[in-house]
Amino acid sequence: MSVRNFDEEYETLKVIGKGYFGTVSLRKQKSTGNVYACKESNLSACKTEQQKQLFITEAAVMKDLDSTGIVQHIDQYFDQANQKLYIVMEYCDDCNLTQYVIRQKEQNAFVPEAFVWHVAHQLLQGLDYLHNRARKDEIIVHRDLSPNNVFLSKNGDARMGDFGFTKTLKRDGSWLKLEAFEYAYASIVPPHHQPPELLTNQLYNEKADIWSLGTCIYELITHRTITVVHKTLPDLINEINECRILKIQSHYSNQLQNFVDELLKYDLNKRLSAKELLIKFQDQFNSLQK
Template sequence: SDVMKDYTFMQVIGQGSFGKVHKVQDKKTGAIYACKEIDYSMMKEKEKELLVHEVNTMKDLSHENIVRYVNRYLDKQTGKLYMVMEYCDNGDLARYIKRHKNERRYISEDKIWSVIYQLLSVMDYCHNRAKSGQKVIHRDMKPGNVFLTKDGSLKVGDFGLCRLLDNDDFAKTNVGTPLYMSPEILAKQSYTEKADIWSLGCVFYELTALVPPYVATNLDSLKLKVKVGTRASLPAQYSQELKRLIDSMLALTPSARPDSSVLLRNQKVSEMQDRLTPQVEQINQVPLRESLEDWNERLNKKEMELQVRQDKLQRVQTEIKKREGRTYYM
């Protein structure tokens, strides 16, 4: 069916080398979405493959911190593909960092731990989505691919470069954004999902320092800086725990970088998970019968605690009245 029949195109909210991103409105429901308009007529065969891959990957991914895929439309006459996705109404992390840099104020550590938990949760889902025996490597994690929503949550988008890896497979294509590229990709060596861990480490570093860990004017200079590993230390107000986490992710050797499941077990990350995970979700994770029993047990416990407090209160009140010389019974 025709995308123009189903959606009203409101405004262009982004522009890329192969097309635009529109803000659109569903004509039936009035819901707002983002629609990627991609001109594939000028693409080389390899680029078309990447595009088909992005669509198929987005369709398969389902996580609260990943931009939700809605629908796709193919217009063979004009050579355009339209991808309708969830609309994130609060810009991206790159803009958020830039705003803090311009205003010369650091991002609070609490906020940074919140971002860390949400992005690690996405990476863990992608890297360990091994039901099909395959893991998804994003390969282009950067602040510009992390979108903000009004409720404060984050959504990872742009899986255009991501690649499905069979377990223990090594990918060998040199893609991604240079400033966030892992040393093994910069060196054109084979790599695994640990390349994403490096890129995320760069994003977390930038949230603290407001600049990426390694900045250079050309690729050779960047490669050298990364290889030597000299980067400015993080601003003094951030905790040692945060610094240790980021340093571990920016280990030069991929095997020395912890994987997402290890990073999620970090005490601070776990604490943030407890704060951000809604009660409802926690209930949904246990079988209903078990959760009802748990709730009953919890309620009974609370009732007993309240009874004990009430008894204590009555005893105290009686004691006070006795001392005042008037025996008083409730």
């Protein structure tokens, strides 16, 4: 990569998120005046090369993505001297899905069913793209799809972001399993958004993302997580195992209940793929265009 002065190219307006490995800030590109979200990762804070590789993989994956339901990649730069990785992305100018649910809950307001279908449709399109079309020989598994990582724009668009725990899977019927160095990262992913197969450290594939989407949609509808947040891991697994059907409020349609049931199939072999879900519920998704 050529040597650049990233701070000269992008003016920092404000910090909008902060974590152990870096920050997300709102930045204005000086040459165009456009405003973007910029994730700045401090690779020198990584304790192992494998941990650092997660951030490098995120940058490599994001630069090639171009689909509805996924935050658009704009630019990226690696500052070798300071070990900082910058990823510039589309700025979703409303809030994340967690903040939206809190806002609706505080107003004691039900989320309109049409909006639920709209969010589900856009995110499913994004997952279908990751799983089937983004790469010819590989499946991209997000592995960290939660309301914190779903971003909304004021025009109603929903985008998934934060590809820092992404994994690729060969398109040959093979499976994934968490590696030892991934446990630390997996432990900070909200457990009530992780599929049972990751919680129990079993083999998994791209359908792990379908379960996580289900937890997002369930939370959007009901304003609560599918399990009690502060349970111990064994209790959490038991609760998920016992609660095979998660009921939503009766004023929502049977089709929406069926959709939630399909997303939250405990057995990943019985879970439909993103493509199959888009086909099965195409009448509901098509109605959004009318």
